[in-house]
Structures are given as structure tokens and as C-alpha cells.
Amino acid sequence: MEFLTLDVILNSLGEVGSTVLYILVGTLLLEIIVYFLWRPLEIFSGLVDRVLKPMGDPVRHGLSTLLLVGVLVFTVASVSVGVEQSPPPWAPYWPLAIVAFLVGAFISPTAPKIFHWQLRLPYMLFAPALVGLLVLVIYPLLWELNVSFTNLNPKHFKAPDFVGLKNYIDVFTTPVLKQVTFFPVFLRTILWTVINVAFHVTGGMALALLLNRKLKLKGLYRTLLVFPWAIPQPVACLAWRGEFHFEYGFVNILLQRIGLPAIQWMTTPFWNFAAMCITNIWLGIPFMMVILLGGLQSIAGEYYEAAEIDGASGWQQFWNVTIPLLQPILTPAIILGTVWTFTNFNVPFFINQNELETSDTLVTALFRSAFQYFNLGDAAAFAFVNFGILLIFAILYIRVTGGLKGATE
Amino acid sequence: MTATTSSQRRKPNALQRFFKSGREDSPFKRIVIHAVLIICCIIAVYPVLRVFSVSIRPGDRLLSTSLAIIPKDATFEAYKTVLIDKEFPVWLWNSIAITGSTAIVGVILAASSAYAFSRWKFPGRGPSLVFLLSTQMLPAPMMMVPIYILATKLGLTQTYRGLVIAYSVTSVPFSIWILKGYYDTIPHDLEEAALIDGVSRLSAFWRIILPLSTPALAIVFLFSFMTAWNDYLLARVMIASERSLWTWVLGVRDFQSQFQTQWGLFSAASILVSIPVMALFLYSSKWLISGLTLGSVKG
Numbered sequence: 001m002e003f004l005t006l007d008v009i010l011n012s013l014g015e016v017g018s019t020v021l022y023i024l025v026g027t028l029l030l031e032i033i034v035y036f037l038w039r040p041l042e043i044f045s046g047l048v049d050r051v052l053k054p055m056g057d058p059v060r061h062g063l064s065t066l067l068l069v070g071v072l073v074f075t076v077a078s079v080s081v082g083v084e085q086s087p088p089p090w091a092p093y094w095p096l097a098i099v100a101f102l103v104g105a106f107i108s109p110t111a112p113k114i115f116h117w118q119l120r121l122p123y124m125l126f127a128p129a130l131v132g133l134l135v136l137v138i139y140p141l142l143w144e145l146n147v148s149f150t151n152l153n154p155k156h157f158k159a160p161d162f163v164g165l166k167n168y169i170d171v172f173t174t175p176v177l178k179q180v181t182f183f184p185v186f187l188r189t190i191l192w193t194v195i196n197v198a199f200h201v202t203g204g205m206a207l208a209l210l211l212n213r214k215l216k217l218k219g220l221y222r223t224l225l226v227f228p229w230a231i232p233q234p235v236a237c238l239a240w241r242g243e244f245h246f247e248y249g250f251v252n253i254l255l256q257r258i259g260l261p262a263i264q265w266m267t268t269p270f271w272n273f274a275a276m277c278i279t280n281i282w283l284g285i286p287f288m289m290v291i292l293l294g295g296l297q298s299i300a301g302e303y304y305e306a307a308e309i310d311g312a313s314g315w316q317q318f319w320n321v322t323i324p325l326l327q328p329i330l331t332p333a334i335i336l337g338t339v340w341t342f343t344n345f346n347v348p349f350f351i352n353q354n355e356l357e358t359s360d361t362l363v364t365a366l367f368r369s370a371f372q373y374f375n376l377g378d379a380a381a382f383a384f385v386n387f388g389i390l391l392i393f394a395i396l397y398i399r400v401t402g403g404l405k406g407a408t409e
Numbered sequence: 410m411t412a413t414t415s416s417q418r419r420k421p422n423a424l425q426r427f428f429k430s431g432r433e434d435s436p437f438k439r440i441v442i443h444a445v446l447i448i449c450c451i452i453a454v455y456p457v458l459r460v461f462s463v464s465i466r467p468g469d470r471l472l473s474t475s476l477a478i479i480p481k482d483a484t485f486e487a488y489k490t491v492l493i494d495k496e497f498p499v500w501l502w503n504s505i506a507i508t509g510s511t512a513i514v515g516v517i518l519a520a521s522s523a524y525a526f527s528r529w530k531f532p533g534r535g536p537s538l539v540f541l542l543s544t545q546m547l548p549a550p551m552m553m554v555p556i557y558i559l560a561t562k563l564g565l566t567q568t569y570r571g572l573v574i575a576y577s578v579t580s581v582p583f584s585i586w587i588l589k590g591y592y593d594t595i596p597h598d599l600e601e602a603a604l605i606d607g608v609s610r611l612s613a614f615w616r617i618i619l620p621l622s623t624p625a626l627a628i629v630f631l632f633s634f635m636t637a638w639n640d641y642l643l644a645r646v647m648i649a650s651e652r653s654l655w656t657w658v659l660g661v662r663d664f665q666s667q668f669q670t671q672w673g674l675f676s677a678a679s680i681l682v683s684i685p686v687m688a689l690f691l692y693s694s695k696w697l698i699s700g701l702t703l704g705s706v707k708g
Contacts, residue, residue, distance in 0.1 A: 004498035008653075012569060016506045019573045023514055114532045121610055122525035126537070129522040129585070132578035137544055140555035147554075207449060210442055217443075223694060224450040230690040231457055233639045234658050235679040238665055239460045242672070250459055250476060257476075282456070294698040336545065343548045345642065367550040367642075376554055383551035390546040 027128040034127045038120035045111040057109045067104030071097050076142050148380035153373075160377065167381035176365050176382060177373070180357045186389075189342060189361040192277065196341045199281040201334065204288025209318075211289070212296040222293075229286035237350035240279040244351070269358035272351070276359060280347045284340075288333060295329035296322070335394055342390055362386050457683075464488065464676035487673035488681070497678055499653060500660040505685070507569055507656065508637040511576035515633035516626060518577065519584030524614050526585065527592035528600075538589075541582040553646045560647060567651045572644065576637040584629040591625035591700065592618060624700030627693040638686060657682045 052060060078091045105111060114123075148167055152160040175181050207225060211218055228236065243249040244265035252262040265275045303325065307317045323330070345363050352359040360368065366386060370379035458478050465483040491497045526534060556575060557566065565571030595618060603613040619626070641658045648654040655663075661682065664675040690697075 003496070004502055008499060009502060012503060012506050015569045016510050016573055019570045020510045020514055023574065023577060024517070027518070110532055119529060119531045122529035122531045122534075125521040125525040129518045129578075129581050130537075132518065132581065133544070135559070136556065136575060136578045137547070137552070139559060140552040141547075143555035143558070144551060207446075210446055213442070215439070215442065221446045221450060223691065225446075225453050226690065226694070226697075227453045227457055230687050231683050232635075232658075232679075232686055234641050234661065235460070235683060236456070238661065238675065239456055239679065242463075242665075242675075243456060243459065250455075253476060282452070286453070290697055291701055294701055297698065339546050343546065345549055346639075363548045363550060366548055370550060370554060380551075383548060386548055387546055387551070391543060394543070394546065 030127050030131060031124045034124040035120055038115060038123070039117050041115040042112070042117050045106055045115045048106045049109070049112045052107055060107050060109050064104045064108035067100050067107075071101045071104065076146050079139070079143050079146050144380045144383060147376055148384055150377050152376040153378070163377070167377050168385070170378055171382050171385050176378075177357050177360065177368055180360065180365070185360055185362055185365050188273070192273075192348070192361055193338055193341045195277050196280050196284060197334065197337050200284040200288045200337055200341075203281070203285040204292050207285065207289045208292035208296055211293055225289060226286045228283050229290075233283065233346050234350065236283055237279060237346050240275070240282070241351050241353055244275045266353050267356075269356055272356055272359045276348050276351045279351055280341065280344065283347065284337065288337065291329060291333045292326065295326045299325045331398075335397055338393065338397075339390055460676045460679050463672055464680050466673065487677035491674050491677045491681065495674065496652065496655075497657070497660055497681075500655045500657045501682065503569070503654060504638060504656040504658075504682070507572055507576065508634055511573055511637045512630050512633040514573075514577040515580050515584060516630050519581050519588055519629055520619065520622075520626065522581070523585045523588035523592055524618065526589045528597070538586075541585055544582045549642050553642060556643070557646050565647075567648055567654060569654065571647050575643055575647070576640070579643075580633040580636040584633060587629055587632070587701065588622065588625050591622050595621055624696035627696045628700035631689055631693050634689060635686060
């Protein structure tokens with residue numbers, strides 16, 4: 001056991017501080033390199049462009065795409081999977097891949113546009129974050145992609161074999177955990193997402209509408225209502241888990257006080273799912289409320305005056321003035337809310353104390369499959385299916401509502 | 410027609426005024442609104458107060474069926490135990506050091522990247538923004554094994570260093586979106602005027618855009634701070650076997666998951682770890698609404 005002594009403080013400060021310093025110095029170096037590299041690169045890509053002009057743009061595009069995709073495949077295949085696995089036989093040829101990458105990048109007709117010296121600033125500013133994301137998002141993704149084609153599991157931990165698309169087929173045909181198969185978990189996750197987002201949006205909207213009035217104590221209400229968001233999520237989840245205790249949790253005490261029977265929140269599948277939903281609804285409403293309140297405040301009062309002159313009732317004003325004008329905020333908020341609820345880990349994991357498989361959502365099932373059963377190959381395929389579902393949802397939603405259009409342009 | 414209805418509307422009789430929705434609410438309606446808000450506030454705050462209530466109960470009556478918030482013989486014994494007899498102060502300190510520094514790094518990375526996305530149209534901008542948004546859709550457990558393996562290869566497991574690096578980047582995609590939206594609302598004329606005066610682009614960013622973006626920067630700091638402060642998964646994967654490196658989440662979870670939950674310790678620790686986040690929230694509450702939504706209003 002260790003106590004908080006000056007030594008401990010200084011020691012951790014030193015390590016954390018030096019890490020931050022390294023990151024910042026690295027950032028600065030990277031920015032300087034990009035900044036001074038851009039002009040030579042512009043000249044070089046201009047030269048290449050002039051030489052390759054006769055080839056025609058489509059040929060150059062095709063060649064460049066071919067090379068870059070080849071390099072990507074090579075990279076994915078070279079990421080070694082097992083901790084103690086030796087790299088694949090083609091891994092030593094990585095310098096060739098770099099050359100191929102550079103050739104692919106420079107023969108593309110877009111290269112001179114990218115290496116325009118006026119654009120060195122944006123690339124310089126984005127470079128550090130990009131490198132960070134490459135290491136912490138792209139690399140893990142490539143690794144997962146690679147693993148999803150192998151049978152990495154406790155039986156073949158050190159030297160997994162390539163199994164092709166078997167894992168992807170298994171996701172849909174064999175139990176994901178011990179008993180449950182993919183589709184029940186999938187449907188439950190959809191149900192979980194729909195219930196939560198519906199309550200978040202309606203609850204948040206109702207509170208935002210109430211708070212967007214001339215009202216005394218508005219600031220106090222707003223502060224108190226934000227509480228569930230401000231409390232650290234693991235604390236909130238663990239506290240709620242305690243409150244769903246059969247005997248001592250306040251939920252059952254309240255139920256009994258008003259004459260209803262106490263509920264087995266932790267062991268009955270249905271009530272455990274309900275407990276998860278209650279917790280997450282409680283957690284998520286404040287965020288929606290704050291977002292929507294900001295949106296409501298940005299709508300000019302004249303719209304309502306005009307609507308009132310035209311004789312619109314309060315309800316009509318809400319549907320015909322408030323909702324359309326809130327659309328630019330509502331769309332990203334609903335997308336984010338859906339994505340965050342769908343991928344929420346803390347609530348389904350912590351509330352489900354008895355590890356009921358009937359309460360697992362896709363994300364907790366993924367966690368158990370990977371970290372309790374160590375079926376990493378299956379879990380990776382499962383994760384990509386999961387990600388694909390969300391991506392399809394987001395694309396459909398953006399297409400349908402036309403939201404976010406202004407944001408990426 | 411319109412004129413007559415509007416003139417009628419300007420002088421509604423008492424009954425109409427009573428039920429009419431408008432900028433000024435009737436006293437009855439106001440009472441209802443206050444009642445609804447008070448009930449909602451109680452729902453929002455009561456579970457938190459319960460945690461506090463458990464934390465000040467004497468050790469022999471931790472579990473009780475009473476709903477009162479302040480028990481009769483309140484005591485701060487649990488706080489004393491947590492702060493003096495346990496490793497909790499070390500964990501709390503670890504969290505503060507790691508979270509504070511990563512939030513600062515995260516804001517620096519996001520603030521500069523977002524400026525690039527807001528002010529330039531460069532090849533790859535659209536796909537990058539979509540990529541940033543889609544990182545939000547990756548289930549967190551998916552990234553843990555490869556990050557763990559990478560950290561093992563680089564010798565970063567069971568160190569603060571690995572956590573600091575990982576946390577710094579985690580919230581960057583979301584932060585870039587928020588900040589980009591906010592920068593978009595700042596007129597370009599401001600910088601152009603400065604550029605004409607011979608100020609460089611970067612110092613215009615530093616001296617004009619950043620000070621004007623305080624609300625969004627505060628929100629982004631808050632978000633980055635909360636992401637790291639509340640994280641359980643990454644901490645469990647990276648530093649679980651070294652008790653002295655634990656963050657508070659691992660510690661608090663430990664109080665609750667041994668053979669019997671140590672409710673008093675758990676509650677006292679929970680209240681203690683909530684204080685910094687609460688303080689940050691209260692401090693940034695004046696920016697909370699404008700910082701989060703101003704960007705998306707303009708789209």
C-alpha cells in the first residue's frame with residue numbers, strides 16, 4: 001500500500017509532465033517539418049506533373065489508386081497479430097512499400113493541388129492530430145481488420161491461422177457469447193437505442209422549452225438539472241446499481257411505500273433491461289436539454305410573433321416554427337445521441353451486475369467476447385459488423401434529413 | 410382579415426389570456442411550470458444526494474431502508490477512512506495529473522486542427538471530417554486489444570505515459586467538430602483586416618480567433634477532461650496490475666466489487682471524485698450553452 005507522499009507526487013508529476021513536454025515538442029517539430037517541406041514538395045510534384053501530363057488524368061488516377069490500395073493491403077497484411085508471432089515473410093520488404101506509396105502519391109494528378117504552398121498551413125495544423133489518430137485509431141483498425149480474418153483465440157493464441165470470412169459468417173450463425181446469437185442482441189441494442197434516444201430528445205426538448213421562458217430561478221433549475229451529466233459516469237452507474245438493490249435501493253423502497261411489489265432488478269431479464277434504460281435516460285437528458293436550449297435561444301422572437309399574428313396555436317408554432325428552425329441542431333444531436341447510446345459501454349456493463357446475457361448490448365457482448373472468452377478473431381469480425389451498422393445508419397439519416405450538409409462543405 | 414384577428418388578439422379577454430400560450434405566462438401556468446421543474450430537479454439530484462447520504466452514515470447502519478438524506482447520527486468517518494487509511498489519495502492524484510494534462514494537450518491539438526478545417530478548403534478536407542465523425546462510431550472495446558499490444562511493444566503498459574498519450578487523442582475528433590463549428594461563426598473579415606495590417610495568419614489565429622472562441626474552448630476542455638476522468642476501459646487495460654498507478658475509477662470499482670461492497674468507502678470516494686468535475690461544470694456553465702450550440706446553429 002502506498003500513501004500520497006511528496007515523493008509520489010513529484011514522481012508522477014515528472015512522468016506526466018515529461019510526456020506532455022514530449023508530445024508538445026513532437027507536435028512543434030512535426031509542424032515545422034511540414035511547413036518547410038511543402039515548398040520543395042510543390043516544386044517536385046509540379047515537375048512530375050509536367051512530365052506525366054501526356055499520360056492523361058484517368059490513367060494516372062487509376063495507377064495511383066492501384067498503388068495506394070496495394071500499399072494499404074500490404075500494410076494490413078504486415079501488422080503482426082499475436083504478441084509473440086514473428087512477422088509475415090513479406091514484412092522485410094517495407095521499403096518497397098514506402099517507395100510504392102510515394103510513387104502512388106506523386107503520380108496522382110491531385111498531388112500538385114495538395115502540395116500547393118498556400119495550403120501548407122492547414123496541413124501543418126492538422127498534421128499532429130492526424131499522426132495521433134493514425135497511431136491510436138487507424139493502427140488499431142488495421143490490426144482488427146487483420147485479426148478478423150484469423151482464428152485468434154485461446155486455442156491458437158501464439159500462431160493464429162488465416163480463416164478467410166469464417167468469422168464474419170460465424171457472427172450471424174453461431175452464438176456470440178455462450179448462448180445468445182447475434183440477432184437477439186442486435187434487436188435489443190436497437191430497442192435500447194430507440195428507447196433511450198426517444199426519451200432523451202423528448203425529455204430534453206420539454207425541459208428546454210420550459211427553461212426558455214421568462215422564469216424566476218431559471219439559473220438554479222438549469223444547474224440542478226445538469227447534475228446527472230456532471231456526475232462522473234462510472235459513479236452514476238455504480239450508484240444506480242446500488243439503488244436497484246432489492247432491499248436497500250431507493251427504487252424498491254419507493255415502490256413499496258406506494259403499495260407496489262418490489263422488483264428483482266438484478267436477476268429478472270426484463271427488469272434488468274428496464275433498469276439499464278432508466279439509468280441511461282437519467283444520464284442523457286441533460287445533454288440534450290443543454291443543446292436544445294442553446295438552439296431555442298438562437299431562434300429570433302419575430303418568428304413566433306409572425307406565427308401568432310397568423311393565428312397559429314402554441315402546438316402549431318412548435319411544429320411549424322420551432323422544429324424546422326431547430327433542425328440544424330437537432331440532426332447532429334440525434335446522430336451523436338444515437339451513436340453514443342448505441343456504443344455506450346458503462347451503463348449496460350455496470351448495471352448488469354449478474355452478467356445476464358439477456359441484458360447485453362452489442363458493445364458489452366463485444367467486450368465479453370474479447371476480454372472474457374478471448375475469442376479475438378470472432379470479436380473483431382463482430383466489431384466490424386457493429387461499426388458497419390452504425391455507419392449505415394448515420395449515412396441514411398444524413399441523406400434523409402439533409403442535415404450536416406453545411407457542415408462538411 | 411388578418412388585421413381584425415390580430416387586433417382581436419391584442420385584447421384577449423381574461424379567460425383567453427388565462428389559457429393562451431405566449432411570452433408572458435399566467436400565474437397558474439407559472440406555478441405548474443415551477444412544479445414540473447422542481448420535480449425534475451428532484452429526480453435529477455436525488456440519486457446523487459443518496460450517495461452523499463450513504464457516505465455520512467455511521468458504519469453500522471450503512472444499509473437502511475430510510476429515504477432521509479441526512480441520517481440522525483451523521484459522521485464523516487468514511488471520508489476519514491478513504492482519505493487517510495486507503496490508497497485513495499494516490500489514485501485521486503493520479504487521475505488529476507493524467508486528466509488535467511491530457512485535457513490541455515487535447516485542446517491544443519484540436520484547436521489548431523479545427524482552424525485548418527474552418528478556414529481552408531484543402532484536398533481531403535471532406536473525407537477527413539467524415540472520418541473524424543465516424544471515429545465516434547467505433548465501439549471502445551474494439552480498440553483496446555490492439556492498443557494494449559501496441560503499448561506492450563513500446564513498453565508503455567503500467568506507466569502514466571501510455572495513458573497520457575492515449576487520452577490526449579481520444580477526444581480530439583469530437584473537439585475538432587465542436588471547435589470547427591464555432592470558428593465558422595466568426596466572420597473572416599476580422600482576420601483579413603489583421604492580415605492587411607501585416608499580421609501573419611498564425612498570429613491572427615492566436616490573437617483574434619482563440620480569444621473569441623473562449624466558450625467553445627472551455628467546452629472542449631470540459632469534454633476532454635470528462636472523457637479521461639471517467640474512463641474505465643482504457644485504464645483497466647493499461648494499468649490494472651499496478652495498484653499504485655490506478656486512477657480513481659479503478660479504485661472506486663474495487664471498493665464496490667470485492668466480496669462485499671464497501672458502501673461507505675464507495676460513497677465517500679464517489680463524492681470526492683465528483684467535486685472536481687462539478688466545479689468545472691459550474692465554472693463553465695456560463696459557456697455551456699453558447700459553446701456547444703453556436704457552431705451547429707450556423708451549420
